[in-house]
Amino acid sequence: MKVAAAQTSSVWLQPEATTAKAIEWLTTAADEGVDLLAFPETFLSGYPFWVTLTDGARFNDTRQKRAYAAYLDAAVEVDGPEVARVVTAARDLGVFTYLGITERGTGSARGTVFCSLLAIDPAHGLVSSHRKLMPTYEERLVWGAGDGHGLRVHATPSGFRVGGLNCWENWMPQARHAMYAGGEDLHVSVWPGSSWLTRDITRFIALEGRVWSLAAGGLMSLDDVPSDFPLHDALAEHAGELDAYDGGSAIASPTGHWVVEPVSGEERLVVAEIDLERVRRERHNFDATGHYSRPDVFHLTVDRSRREAAHFLD
Numbered sequence: 001m002k003v004a005a006a007q008t009s010s011v012w013l014q015p016e017a018t019t020a021k022a023i024e025w026l027t028t029a030a031d032e033g034v035d036l037l038a039f040p041e042t043f044l045s046g047y048p049f050w051v052t053l054t055d056g057a058r059f060n061d062t063r064q065k066r067a068y069a070a071y072l073d074a075a076v077e078v079d080g081p082e083v084a085r086v087v088t089a090a091r092d093l094g095v096f097t098y099l100g101i102t103e104r105g106t107g108s109a110r111g112t113v114f115c116s117l118l119a120i121d122p123a124h125g126l127v128s129s130h131r132k133l134m135p136t137y138e139e140r141l142v143w144g145a146g147d148g149h150g151l152r153v154h155a156t157p158s159g160f161r162v163g164g165l166n167c168w169e170n171w172m173p174q175a176r177h178a179m180y181a182g183g184e185d186l187h188v189s190v191w192p193g194s195s196w197l198t199r200d201i202t203r204f205i206a207l208e209g210r211v212w213s214l215a216a217g218g219l220m221s222l223d224d225v226p227s228d229f230p231l232h233d234a235l236a237e238h239a240g241e242l243d244a245y246d247g248g249s250a251i252a253s254p255t256g257h258w259v260v261e262p263v264s265g266e267e268r269l270v271v272a273e274i275d276l277e278r279v280r281r282e283r284h285n286f287d288a289t290g291h292y293s294r295p296d297v298f299h300l301t302v303d304r305s306r307r308e309a310a311h312f313l314d
Contacts, residue, residue: 001158003186004034004271005216005249007193007263012046012224013074019044019082022099023089029269030093035158037269038098038188040218041167042115044082045074045102047192048142049220053241054234056141066230068142075104075113078129083118090120096156097122098164098216100190103131105144108309112144117164117190119154128152132166133175147307151175153182159276160212164188170201176209178302181289185279186212193218195248195262207256210282212274219267220245254282 006025011017022044029037041047050056050067058064076082083101090097096119103116115132130150135143153163163179163186170176170189179187187205191197198215206213222239225232235242249270250262259272286292 001035001156001160001186001275002033002271002273003036003038003212003214003251004029004032004269005038005214005251006040007217007219007247007249007270008040008267009219009221009224010043010046012220013070013226013229015045015074015076015082018046019085022086025269026086026089026093026095026097030095032269032271034095034269034271036096036098036156036162036186038164038190038214038216039100040216041100041117041190041192042102043100043218044076044086047218047220047245048139049192049242049245050229050231050235051138051141053238054231056138063230063234070229071102071142072104072111072113075102077104077106078116078118078126083126087120087125091122091125094122096120096162098188098190100166103129109144113142114146115139115143115166116146117150117166119150119152119162119164121154121156123157127154130164130166133169133172136168148178148302148304149306151178151182151302151304153179153184160185160274162186162188164190167191167197170205174300176205177289177300180209180211181300184209184211185276186214186274189213189215191215191217191248193220193245193247195246195264198248198250198262202250202262203252203256203258206252206254209288210254210279210286212254212279213252215248215250215262216270217248217262218245219247219265254278
């Protein structure tokens with residue numbers, strides 16, 4: 001199977017334009033024979049870069065509230081038209097797709113944004129929507145906590161079983177264990193974009209899970225921020241710090257060795273050919289949830305129900 005990460009930037013807080021850009025990258029990937037393509041964390045409609053750089057924890061601050069309102073308005077619903085267009089493109093192009101989105105909740109959670117990772121099967125459409133279990137540090141100021149509903153592994157047309165996690169939840173041992181237990185052969189991790197974020201964990205997951213490990217990271221600069229964003233001037237004072245979001249997309253083999261080391265500062269597809277035999281070889285001496293597990297000693301229960309604030313009985 002040929003896999004790839006789309007190392008690129010969002011059309012920040014512009015869902016229609018970012019959807020079009022996602023389809024362009026899917027088309028390019030299909031033209032290059034890619035079977036599976038992963039986009040960065042919250043690619044559609046963008047990562048909340050401003051929180052760290054603009055005193056995002058200031059309570060009841062007028063500009064911070066305006067910034068959140070703009071972010072909420074740009075978020076997309078899982079059953080909305082933007083996701084539907086990407087699902088159609090993935091089907092037409094025959095590319096299994098992992099798409100990071102800023103998901104606007106529905107019903108009781110209309111005022112909340114979730115960091116979600118969608119798995120789109122070209123034959124079966126949207127097969128899972130995973131809300132990040134725990135937003136990292138300052139992300140908790142803008143994202144709601146997720147649940148286990150999307151902790152699922154999927155069979156691809158190429159015979160691989162694939163699962164994915166968002167950013168630092170890849171450091172959560174129980175989350176990784178749940179994915180390995182689902183029978184992963186390929187693990188996808190998605191990131192806002194930085195080589196230092198992906199340098200250690202991508203190889204660690206490959207070696208721990210004896211899986212292929214694909215990291216997809218994004219790019220960001222001040223030029224990507226619309227001039228009418230409420231905190232544009234504050235971000236301009238920290239423009240150089242946005243350069244740290246330099247991608248970091250990478251691919252590691254089941255031995256933990258690099259196939260493609262983290263790529264910095266380039267907008268491109270990060271591509272590799274992978275094969276199942278390499279996974280089978282490395283499971284000979286270690287299988288974390290198989291012959292090297294001790295379910296008689298350790299127990300992990302994964303609740304995959306979708307959590308809602310209220311259940312209405314009519």
